[in-house]
Amino acid sequence: MGTANLEGPVPLSRRVGVPALRNVVGRSPALAVGAVLLGAIVLMAVVVPLLDPGAVDRLGTPLQAPSWAHPAGTDELGRDVFARIAAAGRIDLGIAVVGVGASFVIGTLLGTLAGLSARGWVDAIFMRVVDAFIAFPFTILVLVIVVVVGPSRTFGPIPAGLPATFIGLVATSWAWYARLARGQTLALRERDHVVASRLIGYSTLRIVRRQLAPSVVRVNAAYAVADATLFVIATASLAFLGAGVQPPTPEWGGIMFEGRSYLQNAWWITFLPGLTLALTGLSLSLITDALLSAKAAKR
Amino acid sequence: MAPRILRRSRPLLARAGQALAVAFIVVVITFLLVRITPGDPARGILGTRATTDAVAALRAQLHLNEPLWQQFTDYFGALLHGDLGNSVITPGRSVWSVVSSSFPVTLSVIVLTTAIATLTGIPIGLWAALSRRRGVDVGVRTAVSVSLATPPFLFGLVLVFVFALTLGVLPAGGWPGSWPQNFSYILLPSVALAGFLTPLVVRTVRQAALDVNDEEFVEAALARGLQSRTIVARHVLPNSLLPVVTVLGLNFAGLLGGAVVVEAVFNLPGIGTQLVQAVQQRDYTVIQGIALMTALVVVAVNLVVDLLYAVIDPRTRRRS
Numbered sequence: 001m002g003t004a005n006l007e008g009p010v011p012l013s014r015r016v017g018v019p020a021l022r023n024v025v026g027r028s029p030a031l032a033v034g035a036v037l038l039g040a041i042v043l044m045a046v047v048v049p050l051l052d053p054g055a056v057d058r059l060g061t062p063l064q065a066p067s068w069a070h071p072a073g074t075d076e077l078g079r080d081v082f083a084r085i086a087a088a089g090r091i092d093l094g095i096a097v098v099g100v101g102a103s104f105v106i107g108t109l110l111g112t113l114a115g116l117s118a119r120g121w122v123d124a125i126f127m128r129v130v131d132a133f134i135a136f137p138f139t140i141l142v143l144v145i146v147v148v149v150g151p152s153r154t155f156g157p158i159p160a161g162l163p164a165t166f167i168g169l170v171a172t173s174w175a176w177y178a179r180l181a182r183g184q185t186l187a188l189r190e191r192d193h194v195v196a197s198r199l200i201g202y203s204t205l206r207i208v209r210r211q212l213a214p215s216v217v218r219v220n221a222a223y224a225v226a227d228a229t230l231f232v233i234a235t236a237s238l239a240f241l242g243a244g245v246q247p248p249t250p251e252w253g254g255i256m257f258e259g260r261s262y263l264q265n266a267w268w269i270t271f272l273p274g275l276t277l278a279l280t281g282l283s284l285s286l287i288t289d290a291l292l293s294a295k296a297a298k299r
Numbered sequence: 300m301a302p303r304i305l306r307r308s309r310p311l312l313a314r315a316g317q318a319l320a321v322a323f324i325v326v327v328i329t330f331l332l333v334r335i336t337p338g339d340p341a342r343g344i345l346g347t348r349a350t351t352d353a354v355a356a357l358r359a360q361l362h363l364n365e366p367l368w369q370q371f372t373d374y375f376g377a378l379l380h381g382d383l384g385n386s387v388i389t390p391g392r393s394v395w396s397v398v399s400s401s402f403p404v405t406l407s408v409i410v411l412t413t414a415i416a417t418l419t420g421i422p423i424g425l426w427a428a429l430s431r432r433r434g435v436d437v438g439v440r441t442a443v444s445v446s447l448a449t450p451p452f453l454f455g456l457v458l459v460f461v462f463a464l465t466l467g468v469l470p471a472g473g474w475p476g477s478w479p480q481n482f483s484y485i486l487l488p489s490v491a492l493a494g495f496l497t498p499l500v501v502r503t504v505r506q507a508a509l510d511v512n513d514e515e516f517v518e519a520a521l522a523r524g525l526q527s528r529t530i531v532a533r534h535v536l537p538n539s540l541l542p543v544v545t546v547l548g549l550n551f552a553g554l555l556g557g558a559v560v561v562e563a564v565f566n567l568p569g570i571g572t573q574l575v576q577a578v579q580q581r582d583y584t585v586i587q588g589i590a591l592m593t594a595l596v597v598v599a600v601n602l603v604v605d606l607l608y609a610v611i612d613p614r615t616r617r618r619s
Contacts, residue, residue, distance in 0.1 A: 128317070132324035135601070136594045139556030140574065144590045147578050148332055233450040237560045240452055241575050253452075260456065260564075264464045271460075274453040281448030289444065 028293070034286030041280055045089025048082070055083035056250060063266045073268040075259060084250040085273050091159070091251050092280070095166055096231040100224050102170045107177025108220050112212065114178065115185025116204065127182070133175035138230070139237060142168035146243050159249035165238055169231055176227070177220050184216045226288040229281045236277050252277045311606060318602040322595055329591040330374055333583050334367065344387055344581050357387065361583075383588040388580045394588035397573055402592070404474065405558050405569035407481065411489035412554065413547060416496035421543065423497075424504025428512070429531065439505070443498040451557045455491035455564040462487060472566035488565045492557050496550060503546045507539040514538075541612055548604030552597040 049056070060078035064070055072082035114126040133141070145168035152160045188194055188211065197207050236253030238244030245251040247258065252273040259269025341357040342349070362370050377384065383394035427439035463471035469487055511517060511534065520530045559571030566572070570589055577585035 128320045128324050131317075131321045132328055132594070135321060135325055135552060135597045136328075136590060137552045137554075137556035137559070137597065139559050140590050140593050143559070143574060143578055144329075144332055144586055147581060147583075147586055148335065151578070229448065237450060237452060241560060241563055241578075243575070243578050256453070256456070263456065263460055267460060270456055274450075274456065278445075278449045278453060281450070282445055285444050285448050 028290040030286045031290035034283040034290065037279055037283035038287070041089060041276065041283065042093060044086050045093055048086035049090065052083065055080050056087045057248065063262060063269075065266075066268055066272075072272045073266065075255070075266075075269045076262055081255070081269055081272060084255055085252070085276050088250040088252050088255060088273065089276065091162065091245060091249065092232050092235055092277070095162065095169070095235050096228045099166055099169045099173075099231050100228050102166075103173040103227070104177055104220060104224050106170070107174035107179075108181045108216060110174070111178035111181025111183075112185050112208065112216055115182040115189065116208070123182075127179075130175045130178050130182075133172065134179070136172070138172055139234065141172045142234060142238065143241070143243055144168075145171050146238065151243050152246055159245060161239070161244050161246040161249070165235055165244045168238075169234055173227060173230070176223065180220055180223055181216050184219050185212055188212050188215060222288065222291045225284055225291060229284040229288075232277065232280055232284075311609060314605055315602060318598050322598050325594045325598065326375060326378065326591065327371075329587050329594070330371055332590075333587050334370070344583060360387070383591070384584045386582055386585050388577075388582040388585075394584050397577075397585055398570070398588055398592050401568055401570045401573045404485075404567055405555070405562065405571065408485050408488050408492065408558055408561070408567065408569065409554055411485055412492040412496055412558075415489055415493040416500050417543065417547075419493075420497045420500025421504050421540070424501040425508055425531070425536070425539065427501065428505045428508035429535075436505075439501065443502050446494050446498040449494060450560075451491050451495050452560045452564050454494040455488065455561050458487045458491055459564065472564070474566070474568050484565070484567070488558075488561045488567060491561050491564070492554065495557050496547075496554060499546050499550055500543055503542045504539045507542045508535050511535050511538040541608070544604060544608060544611070548601050551600045552594075555593050555597065 056079065058079060060074055060080070062074060062076050062078040064074040064078075066073045070080050070082065072080070072085060075081055075084070110126070111130075114123050117123050117126075142165075146164040149164040149167050151164050153163050154160045155163050194207060194211050197211060232252075235244060236251065236256070239251045239253035240257045242257065245254055247254055255273040256270045259266065259273075263270055341354045341361060341363060345353055345357060358364055362373060365373070374384075381395065383398065386392040386394060386397065423439060427436050430436060459471050462469045470484055472484075474484055475481060514534075517530060517534055520534060521527075525533075555570075558569065559574060561567075562569045562571035563575055570593065574586065574589045576582075577589065
């Protein structure tokens, strides 16, 4: 595979296609399982609402058990639970992607700046603030921020409760990225190649871009995948507590909360969104583990 | 004066000073959080239909008309006297009484959860690390991943469905308020919460035991002809327990946060239920008080864990 190809350019499919995939599966079956699982859930969230956009709110016979017509049964109002799980996936996965992205950018920037600041006291104060944010139990701080923002606040077409959930989660989780980025920056600053670049007279900006950023971003990106699990679980938990995304907008935790009163007769309303939630978390943690062990093996 | 003692305890004092600084910033954050509410907080609490007089009265009660720094010194001064203020919804009810009446319930769940997690997690972690069969290790690691991916409230609902609704052996929720009857009411919540803590303990013990196994002193013990059971008990186990203390301390905040949601599943009158109720009523002072107290407890627990580490790990004592 590593030999030079004399007959012209290697077809794209051979370079990145099947052999690459086989490599990934062979090296890490966990990564493959995680990726396929996550891909299936994303596909469901994207495609199912397109097929029948009205199914989310259409009323029918209530509390029907899963069948061919309703793969996940119907809820107390006769709405199709499968359609609602799929539509909820857009919200839960969307908030995980956008929220993790925002926390990643804010935390990584601030943490790197703190690590670069030569003045000790700026860094010391910054780190105590980060410690303080991390000291709050995650769910509790998010709940407080949700109340401050207003649990039913809307911004344009964004469903009620979503902005508050988003702001609460980002305002809490940036601190972890900041702590990681600062640690990396401090450690790298003293490394020979960085010290040498400084002595040659390279600008700080160039050192950050060429030598610090790649490593800081890689470490924080691995954490971000793990953090996405936390975001999905927290979004569902908030809705389950009645402080997250507000009904009738479907959200996994919200559907579970509504189904909870019918647990004995209609377990599917509660447990099938729960199962989707758990499978999403599992797929993300399989991917995280594979990324981390790949990094450990490289060292 | 004993300068030697002073010199030896300097790192511990520095650590305590750090904890104090963090505690102060926690106070500042909880103070500011409620003040940065968009619009008038008093209007936010009372709703749009309240009279102007009622809003003005609440503004006075919350000292919202004073400058910000004076509000803070008042708040901080009262705090130092143990005064967390009064509920803005239920007149005459102090925030301290809300916290002190509900915290023991949450604490009992957390204690039982920690007991379950360590008593099951340590043996399972050792088993996974020391078993010669690869299947055991793979199986345990898979179970850890699945368990970590399951949110505690989902696990709690499954437990309610199986043990309360289907088998009928344990209550689905509620709180009798007296021991030992309480025990059967915190058992399922604690098991649900242990679904989050146990895998962390298992993972930590497994990794620590694998690391210790590679140490020279274990090899030396093998060379001296000690039985493997003795080696595990004398060398592997004690060295695997230290990281467990760390992981319990680091995840204490997460445990408190998880308890909030699990309490909602089982209708336990703990700190989480109080918080959710306060959130629904927009009872700012209660919300503020609960957030503040839980964060301070976390800071204290982390400090104790660090100091404890200095006591139980001889290596950290010799350093510096």
